[in-house]
Amino acid sequence: MIICSCNVITDTAIRDVVTSADMTFGSPAQIYDCLGCSVQCGLCSRSVKRILEERQGETAAAAIWPVQAEPAPCALMSVA
Numbered sequence: 770m771i772i773c774s775c776n777v778i779t780d781t782a783i784r785d786v787v788t789s790a791d792m793t794f795g796s797p798a799q800i801y802d803c804l805g806c807s808v809q810c811g812l813c814s815r816s817v818k819r820i821l822e823e824r825q826g827e828t829a830a831a832a833i834w835p836v837q838a839e840p841a842p843c844a845l846m847s848v849a
């Protein structure tokens with residue numbers, strides 16, 4: 770879905786940059802810089818910021834609750 774009609778940027782492109790870039794984004798303007806464009810009318814800023822916050826929330830949640838490939842064995846089940 771196109772998020773920024775001025776620069777024709779999709780939500781996928783924004784998520785790709787936020788996910789793959791080797792940096793932490795503090796503002797939507799930094800994302801625009803990475804995509805080689807700049808804010809024109811600003812109508813998309815809220816959507817870009819929401820995507821950025823979603824990604825930051827996912828990263829924070831992963832740090833708090835790391836996903837394990839397999840559940841850890843239950844200590845109660847090993848008592849036999």
Ligand code: FES
Nearest residue numbers: 773775809810813
């Ligand atoms: S819609 Fe993104 S700058 Fe205008």
